[in-house]
Amino acid sequence: MTTTSAAPSPVTPSPAAPGARKRRVSTTSQNGAGWLFISPVLVILGVFLLAPIIMAAWISLSDWSGRGAPISSGVNFVGLQNFQAVLTDGGLATRDFGTALRNNVYYVLLVVPIQTIVALVLAVLVNQRLLKARSFFRTAFYFPSITSSVAITTLWMFLFSVSGVINKVLGWLSIEGPNWFNDPRGVLHLVFGAFGVNSGPAALTGNSFLGVSWWEWLSGPSVAFSAFIMMAIFTTSGTFMLLFIAALQQINGEVEEAAMMDGANTWQKFSRVTVPMLKPTIFTVVTLGLIGTWQVFDQIYVAGAAGGPAKTTLTPAYLSYSAAFTSNKWGQGAAISFILFFIIVAMAGFQRWLLRDKDDIAVAKQEKKLQRQRRAAARAADSEAKAERTLLAATSSTAASAAGGVAAGALREELTDPEPPDDPPTPDTDVDGTTDVTGAGGTNPGSAVGGTTDVSGAGGTNPGSAVDGNDVAGGTDGTDGEENR
Numbered sequence: 283m284t285t286t287s288a289a290p291s292p293v294t295p296s297p298a299a300p301g302a303r304k305r306r307v308s309t310t311s312q313n314g315a316g317w318l319f320i321s322p323v324l325v326i327l328g329v330f331l332l333a334p335i336i337m338a339a340w341i342s343l344s345d346w347s348g349r350g351a352p353i354s355s356g357v358n359f360v361g362l363q364n365f366q367a368v369l370t371d372g373g374l375a376t377r378d379f380g381t382a383l384r385n386n387v388y389y390v391l392l393v394v395p396i397q398t399i400v401a402l403v404l405a406v407l408v409n410q411r412l413l414k415a416r417s418f419f420r421t422a423f424y425f426p427s428i429t430s431s432v433a434i435t436t437l438w439m440f441l442f443s444v445s446g447v448i449n450k451v452l453g454w455l456s457i458e459g460p461n462w463f464n465d466p467r468g469v470l471h472l473v474f475g476a477f478g479v480n481s482g483p484a485a486l487t488g489n490s491f492l493g494v495s496w497w498e499w500l501s502g503p504s505v506a507f508s509a510f511i512m513m514a515i516f517t518t519s520g521t522f523m524l525l526f527i528a529a530l531q532q533i534n535g536e537v538e539e540a541a542m543m544d545g546a547n548t549w550q551k552f553s554r555v556t557v558p559m560l561k562p563t564i565f566t567v568v569t570l571g572l573i574g575t576w577q578v579f580d581q582i583y584v585a586g587a588a589g590g591p592a593k594t595t596l597t598p599a600y601l602s603y604s605a606a607f608t609s610n611k612w613g614q615g616a617a618i619s620f621i622l623f624f625i626i627v628a629m630a631g632f633q634r635w636l637l638r639d640k641d642d643i644a645v646a647k648q649e650k651k652l653q654r655q656r657r658a659a660a661r662a663a664d665s666e667a668k669a670e671r672t673l674l675a676a677t678s679s680t681a682a683s684a685a686g687g688v689a690a691g692a693l694r695e696e697l698t699d700p701e702p703p704d705d706p707p708t709p710d711t712d713v714d715g716t717t718d719v720t721g722a723g724g725t726n727p728g729s730a731v732g733g734t735t736d737v738s739g740a741g742g743t744n745p746g747s748a749v750d751g752n753d754v755a756g757g758t759d760g761t762d763g764e765e766n767r
Contacts (some may be wrong), residue, residue: 342616348606350738352390364613368621372493375605375614379467379621380492382596387575388503389597390629393514394571400519401567402560403524406552420527424520434517435584439463442509460587462509466592469508504594510581518574530556530564565637569630576626579603598622 337352342364346357393470409421411516426434441447442462449459474480481487489496503511533556541551557564579599582589588604591598598618606615 318558323569329456332371334716338616338619342620344613346612348610348612360613364611364617365621367614368617369492375611377493377620378593378596378601379598380490380494381593382601383492384494384499384501385503385507385594386578386597389507389514389578390572392503392511392573393518393575394568397515397519397522397571398564398567400515401522402526402564404519405530405554408523409530420524423523427520428516429517430602431517431580432584434513434726435581436507438513439585447542460505463506463587464591465505466590468498468504468594470500470502473502484633504591506587506591510578510585510595512573513581514578518571522571525563525567526560531557561637561639565634568633568637572629572633573626576622576629598625 341352343359343361343377344352345360345363346352350356369372369376370377404423407413408416408423410416413419442463443449444459448462452459474661482495484502486497486500487495491499512764535672537555537559538551539544541555545556577599578597582595582597582600587595589600599622602615602618602622604615605618
């Protein structure tokens with residue numbers, strides 16, 4: 283009996299739930315509304331920030347002289363010539379940039395650490411609960427930060443003049459004050475001169491970097507630039523003090539109490555408990571200090587000395603301005619700006635690496651190790667899967683070849699040795715002289731005994747036999763006959 287299986291009905295995807303569709307529509311509308319709200323800011327940033335940066339990059343690679351539009355047909359692309367003139371040509375532009383870089387390096391090395399320490403100390407002092415008039419002191423220390431840099435620079439020039447207050451105070455201490463803003467001598471050279479070293483060795487004076495000898499690199503900030511360094515510390519410490527105060531107020535008092543219970547003194551609590559918990563704020567303060575000190579410009583401009591005396595107050599930011607707006611070398615001015623940008627990024631990355639947390643380093647190493655293990659496990663799994671696929675393909679190919687060989691062999695045998703035809707059926711012999719008729723398609727015709735007539739079943743394999751006058755008809759399947767009485 284043949285059985286047929288019903289064809290599987292096609293699976294129709296169930297419709298999405300109304301709630302899910304509403305959530306998707308709501309999320310899409312919220313995203314669109316968010317982009318709509320921030321689009322004015324993006325437009326403003328693109329017009330006033332991104333476009334000028336792209337234009338400055340083009341100017342640093344062109345010979346634009348400041349006349350006409352920078353993208354006009356008369357402006358030519360010169361590649362890295364402006365950068366080469368500043369860094370490698372060895373001319374006046376290279377020497378000026380080397381001098382400005384030396385001045386700014388000392389400015390950064392002195393201002394950033396000192397202003398950070400002063401801001402932290404002030405924050406700790408004004409954060410004491412026992413201190414009276416804390417609001418007054420916070421306002422007083424922060425007030426120079428909100429004062430105009432032009433006003434502060436003008437006031438500083440009066441204080442540090444030859445007959446100013448600073449020299450008067452030094453005179454009371456029997457110290458002859460210098461002519462602050464007109465003294466180009468380096469502070470380190472003055473210290474060396476106090477020990478009898480007035481000139482450097484040939485190894486330092488005979489070799490140079492960016493057009494400045496190594497002996498001049500070791501001169502330190504000039505006396506004039508030292509006044510600007512003190513002014514920067516005075517004006518910026520108040521801003522960073524507020525950042526430290528906010529961080530100190532976030533420290534839980536139970537932590538300090540636990541340190542006191544462990545026997546820690548005031549210095550140990552500050553160095554072992556307070557400072558480690560202020561590390562994120564210290565990182566922020568140092569980063570802002572680095573960016574601000576590398577961009578010093580307004581104080582030098584207001585002083586009116588154009589980087590003097592002897593270019594000892596020249597900075598890269600002021601040099602970029604003077605090269606573009608005074609000398610009409612706009613390409614070199616833009617190139618200096620981009621070099622300064624790369625210096626700031628490199629310094630910020632270095633101080634981030636320097637102030638990294640040991641726990642973060644351990645976690646990063648562990649994550650890298652886990653990633654390597656995952657990649658190795660993934661590669662091993664891929665190799666195993668590839669080997670299994672290769673083995674399966676080889677097995678299938680072998681089985682197919684074997685089956686084809688067997689079929690071909692059977693075909694060859696059939697063609698070379700065909701079966702002989704079947705012998706014609708032989709009529710049965712009757713004992714009583716009667717005639718028997720074999721069934722159609724039967725293999726063993728029935729026999730008649732006792733004068734009866736036998737008829738075999740059609741298509742049966744074992745036709746029935748009649749004995750003693752009884753007729754039996756063969757079954758349709760040739761196995762069990764049905765008795766007719």
